[in-house]
Amino acid sequence: MQAANSRKSNDFIGKEARYGARNYQPVHVVVDHAKDCLVWDVEGREYVDMMGAYSAVSHGHLHPRIVAAAEKQLGRVAVTSRAYYGTTLGPFLEKLCQLTGFARALPMNTGAEAVETAIKCARRWGHRTKGIADGQQEILVARGNFHGRTSTIVSFSSEESYRSGFGPLSGGFRHFDFGDMDSVRAAAGPNTCAVLVETIQGEAGVVLPPEGFFAELRKWCTANDVMLILDEVQAGLGRTGCWFAFEHEGIRPDAMILGKALGGGLLPVSAFLAREDIMQVFEPNSHGSTFGGNALAAAVGLEALLVLEEEGLVTRSAAMGDYLIARLREVQAEAHPLIRDVRGRGLWVGVDIDPAHATARELVEGLAEGGVLSKETHDTVIRFAPPLTITAELIDRVVAVFRQVALARLDASKPAAVPAQSLAAATA
Numbered sequence: 513m514q515a516a517n518s519r520k521s522n523d524f525i526g527k528e529a530r531y532g533a534r535n536y537q538p539v540h541v542v543v544d545h546a547k548d549c550l551v552w553d554v555e556g557r558e559y560v561d562m563m564g565a566y567s568a569v570s571h572g573h574l575h576p577r578i579v580a581a582a583e584k585q586l587g588r589v590a591v592t593s594r595a596y597y598g599t600t601l602g603p604f605l606e607k608l609c610q611l612t613g614f615a616r617a618l619p620m621n622t623g624a625e626a627v628e629t630a631i632k633c634a635r636r637w638g639h640r641t642k643g644i645a646d647g648q649q650e651i652l653v654a655r656g657n658f659h660g661r662t663s664t665i666v667s668f669s670s671e672e673s674y675r676s677g678f679g680p681l682s683g684g685f686r687h688f689d690f691g692d693m694d695s696v697r698a699a700a701g702p703n704t705c706a707v708l709v710e711t712i713q714g715e716a717g718v719v720l721p722p723e724g725f726f727a728e729l730r731k732w733c734t735a736n737d738v739m740l741i742l743d744e745v746q747a748g749l750g751r752t753g754c755w756f757a758f759e760h761e762g763i764r765p766d767a768m769i770l771g772k773a774l775g776g777g778l779l780p781v782s783a784f785l786a787r788e789d790i791m792q793v794f795e796p797n798s799h800g801s802t803f804g805g806n807a808l809a810a811a812v813g814l815e816a817l818l819v820l821e822e823e824g825l826v827t828r829s830a831a832m833g834d835y836l837i838a839r840l841r842e843v844q845a846e847a848h849p850l851i852r853d854v855r856g857r858g859l860w861v862g863v864d865i866d867p868a869h870a871t872a873r874e875l876v877e878g879l880a881e882g883g884v885l886s887k888e889t890h891d892t893v894i895r896f897a898p899p900l901t902i903t904a905e906l907i908d909r910v911v912a913v914f915r916q917v918a919l920a921r922l923d924a925s926k927p928a929a930v931p932a933q934s935l936a937a938a939t940a
C-alpha cells in the first residue's frame with residue numbers, strides 16, 4: 513500500500529501523523545477533491561467512495577442543490593446562536609417533524625451531542641413522570657453498542673479501548689444482549705426509564721436485529737412505561753432502504769436520534785426527536801448548544817431532507833442495496849471460505865471476513881489500491897455505505913475490484929501446496 517504513495521501523498525500523511533493526535537489510523541489515501549460517488553487523491557487517482565463518511569455523505573459529495581442552499585445562506589447569515597429566532601430553523605424543524613412523525617425536534621451538531629440530549633431527556637422524564645429518584649435513573653443499552661465518544665457515552669460502551677483509562681465512568685446504564693428479550697428483562701429494574709439502542713448495530717459490524725426483536729421490545733417498553741429511544745444516526749435517512757430502519761421492524765420509537773446524513777455531507781447537523789409529552793421535560797435553560805440549529809446548518813439540513821425526498825434516494829437505496837448485496841454474494845460464493853457472510857439492509861452492507869485468511873484491514877487496503885474506498889470495523893468486517901446516489905455501473909466496478917482483491921488474498925493465504933499447483937497450472 514505505502515509503496516503506491518508518491519511524495520505528495522506522503523507529505524500530507526506525514527504532517528497529520530506528526531502534528532495530529534494519534535487517535536485515528538487512516539487508510540493511506542490523501543483525498544484532494546470529490547464529486548458525488550467519486551473521490552480523487554492528490555496524485556489524481558480516482559476512487560469509488562463506498563464508505564460515504566459513515567453515512568454522513570449519503571447524498572454524494574457536494575450535492576449541487578445542498579451546496580447551493582449553503583451558498584445562498586452564506587450570503588445572508590450563518591450563526592446567531594439560539595438567543596434569536598431565524599428564517600431557516602423553523603422550516604427545517606417543521607420538515608423534520610413531518611418526515612419523522614415526531615412532535616418536536618431539538619437540534620444539535622454531532623451525533624454524540626444528540627445522544628447526550630437523549631440521555632438527559634430520558635433521565636429527566638424518568639424522574640419527573642415515573643418518580644424515579646434523581647440520580648437513580650437507569651437506561652438499558654445493548655452490548656456492542658456505538659453511540660459516540662463523549663465521556664458519558666463511552667461509559668457504557670462494551671469496547672475496552674473506548675473506555676480504558678477514561679474513568680471515572682458514568683453510572684446509570686445496564687447492558688442487555690442485542691436481539692435478546694430475556695436479557696432485556698433481566699437487565700431491567702424499577703429505576704429503568706429508557707432503552708437506548710441502535711436499530712441496526714453499525715460499529716459492531718452491521719448487525720441486524722433478529723426477526724421480531726423490536727416488536728417485542730416495543731411491547732415490553734409500552735407495558736413497563738419505559739421510553740424506547742432509537743439511535744438512527746447512521747441507519748436513518750434512507751441508509752437501509754427505508755426512511756428509518758425502524759420501519760423494517762413495523763414499530764415506532766418514542767424518541768429518535770438523527771445525525772450524519774442530516775448534514776447533507778457538508779456540516780455536522782444532528783437532532784433529538786420525541787413525542788410531545790416527552791420533549792416537555794426541556795424548558796428554557798435546561799439544555800442547549802451554541803451552534804445547534806444555527807442558520808447555516810438549518811438551511812443545509814432542510815435541503816438535505818428535500819433532496820432525499822425529491823430525488824427518491826430512499827427507494828434508490830433499497831434497489832441499489834439489493835443489487836450490491838446480490839453481487840457481493842456472487843463474490844462470496846467464488847471466494848469461499850474467505851468471506852463468511854454478506855449481510856445488510858439497503859446500502860449498508862457488512863462483509864464478514866474469515867480471520868484465518870485475511871484481516872478486514874488487509875482487504876480494505878487492497879480495495880483502496882484498486883480504487884475503492886471502504887473501511888473495516890473490528891478485525892473481521894468490511895463496511896460498505898456508499899452515497900445513496902450510487903449507480904449499478906459503479907457497483908459493478910466496485911465488485912470487480914473486490915472480486916480480484918478477495919481471490920488474490922485467498923490464493924496468498926492458502927497453504928504452500930496450493931501456490932505450487934497454481935504455478936504448475938500457469939506454466940502448463
Ligand SMILES: *Cc1c(COP(=O)(O)O)cnc(C)c1O
Pocket residue numbers: 566621622623624625627658659660661710714743744745746747771772
Ligand atoms: C456516528 C454515530 C454516532 C456519533 O456521531 P458523531 O457525529 O460521530 O458524534 C452515534 N450513534 C451512531 C449509531 C453512530 O453511527
